[in-house]
Amino acid sequence: MNKFCTQCGAQVEETARFCKKCGTRLAPTQPAETSAPTLNYQTPNYQQPPNFGSGFEHSPGQVPYQAPYQSPAAGADLKPNVAGMLCYPLSFITGILFLALTPYNKDRFVRFHAWQSIFFFLALLVFSIVLRILPVPLEGLFLGALRTLAWAGTGWSMYKAYRGEQFKLPLIGELAEKQASKNLM
Numbered sequence: 001m002n003k004f005c006t007q008c009g010a011q012v013e014e015t016a017r018f019c020k021k022c023g024t025r026l027a028p029t030q031p032a033e034t035s036a037p038t039l040n041y042q043t044p045n046y047q048q049p050p051n052f053g054s055g056f057e058h059s060p061g062q063v064p065y066q067a068p069y070q071s072p073a074a075g076a077d078l079k080p081n082v083a084g085m086l087c088y089p090l091s092f093i094t095g096i097l098f099l100a101l102t103p104y105n106k107d108r109f110v111r112f113h114a115w116q117s118i119f120f121f122l123a124l125l126v127f128s129i130v131l132r133i134l135p136v137p138l139e140g141l142f143l144g145a146l147r148t149l150a151w152a153g154t155g156w157s158m159y160k161a162y163r164g165e166q167f168k169l170p171l172i173g174e175l176a177e178k179q180a181s182k183n184l185m
């Protein structure tokens with residue numbers, strides 16, 4: 001019978017009380033008694049989780065080693081479509097943030113949406129400044145339309161990014177694609 005350390009998973013001798021690799025105290029094992037009477041007592045299963053006792057077949061009295069949980073994407077917690085979508089809500093701030101964060105700035109899809117959100121903000125800023133030059137009655141009308149365009153453009157871009165599509169806004173999309181295609185170093 002093999003015996004393993006519950007802390008590090010190293011194989012240890014059957015009679016060992018401590019692990020030679022990490023020094024953890026081992027649970028004592030008892031030899032199997034062949035002449036012991038068997039009891040037919042059935043414990044209620046409402047207190048036991050499913051598969052209770054599985055994995056104990058090979059070494060009674062000791063829990064087998066289980067490796068610590070590793071997330072499937074250890075480098076990045078967000079999928080590219082979610083990261084691309086999150087480039088838009090705070091316009092240039094989240095765009096710059098995703099260009100600066102290491103696991104995301106290496107993904108071309110995320111870089112495209114980050115650059116597009118930055119360029120979209122800059123275009124809205126320029127149009128806002130130009131529209132403020134207009135006479136007062138027209139200024140309010142055009143600024144309201146610009147605000148609606150900003151909300152609609154941001155919402156549509158977020159929707160398309162979440163679906164995994166690289167939707168290009170007119171004029172701005174081409175600039176974003178050129179910036180996203182540039183090699184990093």
